[in-house]
Each structure stands twice: as C-alpha cells, then as structure tokens.
Amino acid sequence: MTNTTLKLLAQQLQLSISTVSRALKDHPDISAATKAKVNALAQSLDYEPNAYAIQLRTQSSKILGVIVPAISNLFYDSFIAAVEEESRNNGYAVMILQSSHNPENELSNLKIFRQNRVSGVFACLSSSAENLEVYQKMNEREIPVVFFDIVPKDNRFTKVRMADERCAIMAAENIIKRNAKKVLAIFGDEGLSITQKRKTAFQKFMQDFAPKTHCSYAHAANTNDAADIMKKFADKKQKVDTVFCMTDEILIGVMKTIQELQIKVPSEIGVIGISNGFIPNLYYPHISYVETSGHELGKLAFVQMMANMKGGKTLTELTVDAKFVEGGSM
Amino acid sequence: MTNTTLKLLAQQLQLSISTVSRALKDHPDISAATKAKVNALAQSLDYEPNAYAIQLRTQSSKILGVIVPAISNLFYDSFIAAVEEESRNNGYAVMILQSSHNPENELSNLKIFRQNRVSGVFACLSSSAENLEVYQKMNEREIPVVFFDIVPKDNRFTKVRMADERCAIMAAENIIKRNAKKVLAIFGDEGLSITQKRKTAFQKFMQDFAPKTHCSYAHAANTNDAADIMKKFADKKQKVDTVFCMTDEILIGVMKTIQELQIKVPSEIGVIGISNGFIPNLYYPHISYVETSGHELGKLAFVQMMANMKGGKTLTELTVDAKFVEGGSM
C-alpha cells in the first residue's frame, strides 16, 4: 500500500498541493468549505505528514538526542524517562544512544545525531578524557548541547548536574550528627570530576567540623570492589562504625558484606549513601541517603535545552539541590 | 555556519553533484583521482550527509522505534539496552517512547513513529485491552512490528517473549525439590496474559506433581501490596514455608517484610523469584531465581526484526528459554 501524500490528496480533490497543505494547517487563506473537504479526505486516507520532507524543507527536526553511558542504570534510566516525558509533551521525540563508557562510541553516536540533524543533544561524558572539540563543533552548527551529570570543566557549555558538593556535605553532616568515630568513605572512579568534587567537599567538611573523627578513604570501581573493601574494614582491628557510599553500586556491595557478616544496622554500623532512593529502600531498615533525583535532573536539563534553543546562548551551570532522606540506618 | 552539502562540494571542485555523490559512495564509475579529491574536501569541510534528504529520497529510514511501558524498569531497560546495541552495530538508530501503561500514549507514540517513518517498531502492549488495528495498519504500511514481553494473543503478528510457562514450571520444580508444604505464590496484574500463562502453568504443575502441597495464591499490583500480602501470611496461623514471587517488584516487597520480621532465609522460609538477576543478588543469601533476561530478549527481538525487514512475513512466536540460577534462598 502506497503512502498517502499531499499530492495524492490534491489530485483526488482537484486542488493544488499548496492549497491542501494550507488547508491542513488551518491557514486563514483557505475557505472553511475547502478545509472541511480536505480534512475529511485526509482522515479517511490516513494521511500522515512525512517528517523527513518537513525537516528537509524547514531545516529543523523535532528530535532530541541523548547520550548516556548506559541505559540500564538506576540513575540514567530515570533521567531518560524524564527527558522523554518532557519531550513528548513538547512535541519532540527522543533518540537515545549509549556510549558504554567508551569515548569511541560517544563519537560515533554524535555522528549519528549530526546526520539525523537532531535539534539538540543531552550528553553525559563517557570518560574523564574530555573530547570537547566535537561538542564545540555541534555548538557551531547551532545544535545546542546540554551536559548532565558528568560534565566538562570547560565553561563554554551548558551543564546541569546534581549539587555534588552539597550532597557530600549533607552526608558528612549526618555522619557527624551520629557522633561517628571511625568512618569509612568509599568513593567511585577517581578519574571523574564528580568523584573529585564529592570527595574534596566531604574531606574538607569532616576535617573542619569533626577533626577527631578518623576517616578512611577508598575508591571502588564496582559493586564487588566495594564489598571487598567493606570486608577489609569490618575485621576486628580496624572496625569502622559508619560507612559512607558515594553511589548505589558501592552501597550494594557494602550491604552485601554487611548482610553476609550479619553486622547489625544501625547499632553496629551506620550506613549512608547518595542515591535516587530505589536501592536504599530495598533494605530493612531503609538506608538513609542523600537524594539525587535523575528525574529532577532530566526535567531541569529539558528546560535548559528549550532555553538554549529559543533564546541566545545561556551558558549556565545549574544544579539540582539535594535533600536528606532519613532511613533507619544511622 | 552553514552546513556543507553535496552542492557546495561540487561547486568548489568544479564537479557535478552526482559525481560528488558517487565518489563519496565509492561508485566504480568514478576515477580514483576524483574520489581522492572529493574525499579530501569532504573531510576538511566536515561533510555529513543529511539523513532527511536520504530518507526522503530512498524512502527508507535507518531508525527503529521502541514502545515500552516505562524506561525506568529493571527488565525493560536491559531490553532497550540490547536493542540499542544491536541496532547501532547494524547502522540503525533507536527512538524510544514510553507509554506509561497508558493506551492513549501508546497511540500517540505510534503516530510519532509513523510520521518519522521508522522502518520498524518493537512494541510492548501497555494494557490488556489490546488495540490491534493500529498495529495492523503499521503492517499494511510495510512497517514490521515485533511485539515483546507483553504480546497480543492474535497470531497475525510477530512476537518474542520469555518462555513464561517454562519459567513458572521451573520455579515450581524447585519448590517441590525443597519439599515445601505450605507455599505462597504471588503473581502480578491479573489482566495481563503473561500473568495468566505463568499462573496457570504453575498451578497445574503443582497439582500434578505435589498434590499434597498447600498453595495460596495472591496478586500484587506493586511492591507495597506484596509486602502486605507477605505480612499476612507470615503470622502464626498460616505461616508459609516457601514463597514464590512472579516479578522483581513482588520480590522486593516480600523481602522487605522478611527483613523487617527477621525471618531467616532459607531455614524459616524459602524464597524464589523470576527475575533478570539484579535484585536477587542484592540480598544475602542471594535469592534463587528463574532467569529471564531482557538482554537476551532484546537480541532475539532484533534478529526477528531484521528477518521481517528482509524476507517476507515471518509470523512466528519465539520464546527465549529460561534457566534456574541457584542462590542460597531455597
């Protein structure tokens, strides 16, 4: 079955293509009678405007691109969900590509976006090795880029992210409030700026406000690493009374060890994390956490995108605030 | 900055547009010398073919659509991830839309796909009220549809899904092996065919092979429901010794109650689920589960899509097999 086009409608109605086009868009030049006829036929023939032709003609697509390290991730999936929702409500469709933490994929994904002439891209850097010229090139082509979560240091770009320092400090506050004496703080990939920000803020805060609290620092690349680290610090000699987990992956690893060794929470050990809340609520008692909402971030990113597309360049760095959610683990 | 087009390249090289086009595609008609020149200029001017023009001209897009109830979901996110990966490796980009379990959204999403002339769509039904004419219309327009997970009964369509009956039976087998006497089996939304299939198979198997085992059946719409149900069955009078959870959501709820009441797993209660494995491994001991891999299903769906796009209609219903993964909860 051949697709119905403006031309086809025009032929059947003995009208010109332009008249049909205008009728369908409710253009004032066209009489009500004609509009009615056109709409009726379009309806019965299932006319669907060809987005390609429109985009080619108008040089503007209604598609936004999202690059994410992985779709299957508790934080990014909710970010994507939020962006998709906002987009759809504003007449945009979303194209999602994953970089799998691989800069090469990131590049080829960007290429796909360029070829599909997306009208904007949300990007999360896949590695600490920032390859920014590509993004700069996007901007030169008037394709706004909004970075999220893992953002470049460079301030030629628009960025939205969690209030990383605030998150870390909030966690530290609650650790101090618990009157912890020996703290284990496990952070993520050392290469990422997000890690550095959180760690620096945490460290400084602890030194300033609880100089007598002994803090150990560790980095875990994944869940198993975190479980191992926790194991090491759970033995008699260096037993810690509070553990801070920078990510969900780390929290999961830590909890694995805690459950395995049957350490009591919160009496024997206090646990606090940074999370969107899903994982912390899986345990009993619920783990206390500083909330970072992928959903919120997605919504913020979207308004930034719209702002960038409408007005001139708004080279801001916005953060979404964090809040502490009391579980029963502290 | 204006985009570089074939026309621009042609002008600068004093060649015709068609020559440039053919040179870039390594067409045998064009001499090596010309090809070299063209490629060099294209490179230095960052030429990117305009996907819209190509799609308009060739009437075929390199975009696939995915409709999913929710992106932020432990099963669907891995399905999406797999489809995206396969697609990218085959030169396709993926457009993802969520229906939020709402048939209306499902319809408008399909519209977006039609207007963007996607060359195929993966669809997961958003409700038991199957609105199939729309999908039939897609097929008539030669846009293949591959249903996944929640599929229509109608056999005019291509479907891939988990081997639902097998999953349930495998779980039942392991329950019998444990020598369970009082079983609580919690299933999901009663309206979905996937629930019916699993429940029927489970029930029949238990009756046939362990007629003396007492089974209670319940349905939970979400995590909290499951937690409540579990609470009811954990009291003295009707204490169960084994619980079967049809979904991750249910498992989470059940485990919440189990942790809260400090019931020992597996000595006091055996727990078994159907899952992709992420959630079961969060607990200690790991929960035994029948594995249903969204990733596997995604890969299967993709090959079905390719088959449908190449050859004629292959109206098959394929299932991906399940396997039992021993945790320590049985």
Next chain:
DNA sequence: AATTTTGTCGCAAACGTTTGATATTTTATA
C-alpha cells in the same frame, strides 16, 4: 461605473540526496 479591497487558490522554487539515462573522452579492437 470605476476602483480598491478582500477572499481563495495556484505556481514554482527550494530543501539535499540518489539514480537511470545520456554525453563526452579515452583506450582497445578490427
């Protein structure tokens, strides 16, 4: 009655490609 305004509609070019047919030059064959 002559002129202007208003209401409808059509013409044609453009967006950036692809591709069958055709033209031109070079090389090989008779």
Next chain:
DNA sequence: TATAAAATATCAAACGTTTGCGACAAAATT
C-alpha cells in the same frame, strides 16, 4: 584509420513538504 568498447562524468527528475508571490474573482468602497 575507422569503429567499437570502456571509462568517466553530467543531466535531470524525483522524494514530500513549505511558502513567497502572483492570479483571479467577488465584494466593498469611492
């Protein structure tokens, strides 16, 4: 040396829209 064959490059139409401009009638204004 003439002629066929091969190599190379060009022409022009088409894909389905949008949109500035012009055309023509009927209605309104002088």
